[in-house]
Amino acid sequence: MTARKSKAVASIPEKGIPGIKGYNKDLKCRGFQFEIGKSYEHDGPVIICSSGFHAVIGYPLEVFSHYPPAGSRYTMTTQSGKIVREDEDSKAASAKITIGVEVYLHEITQCAVKWVFDRAKPEGETATGNQGAASATGYYGAAMGANGNAVFLVYRDPKTGRILHAWAGIVGRDGVKPLTWYRLDATGKPLEIETP
Numbered sequence: 001m002t003a004r005k006s007k008a009v010a011s012i013p014e015k016g017i018p019g020i021k022g023y024n025k026d027l028k029c030r031g032f033q034f035e036i037g038k039s040y041e042h043d044g045p046v047i048i049c050s051s052g053f054h055a056v057i058g059y060p061l062e063v064f065s066h067y068p069p070a071g072s073r074y075t076m077t078t079q080s081g082k083i084v085r086e087d088e089d090s091k092a093a094s095a096k097i098t099i100g101v102e103v104y105l106h107e108i109t110q111c112a113v114k115w116v117f118d119r120a121k122p123e124g125e126t127a128t129g130n131q132g133a134a135s136a137t138g139y140y141g142a143a144m145g146a147n148g149n150a151v152f153l154v155y156r157d158p159k160t161g162r163i164l165h166a167w168a169g170i171v172g173r174d175g176v177k178p179l180t181w182y183r184l185d186a187t188g189k190p191l192e193i194e195t196p
Contacts, residue, residue: 016080019055022067053097076100
């Protein structure tokens, strides 16, 4: 991608593929200056690792192989126009890109956890089977299950790691919703969360 062939455009971006893009500390990628909230269009061929606008469209942590966490910045993106993919779970080059909100390491990690869980394919008896159960431990462990499954949660002291609270319940009873993530709060009560 060369700066002289790419330009910012003011139009509302068309629907495209969401992704995560890395930059240096000045929000530059390969010498091109980006701005949050702006859309850009590339005039020329779109070729992976050569020209066009690049972002990770697959496993979110792959962005660190292009821009390591120390000294880098990251944003959500939407790629559109002509899009060339390395593969379904990697990066893509596009003719158009919209730079979304800035995201930080913990948010990228949350995206990676969601990405993995969205693609998990249970085999055999699991937490969503007829006699399945789900459990979680650790400081921020989380679990979910289908209606009728058992869920077991533990809350540990963040300083010592000692178990302070344990809770067991059945999904679909006592306000525990099916296919919803829960963890224990500091008082030992199940707390509904968006993602683990």
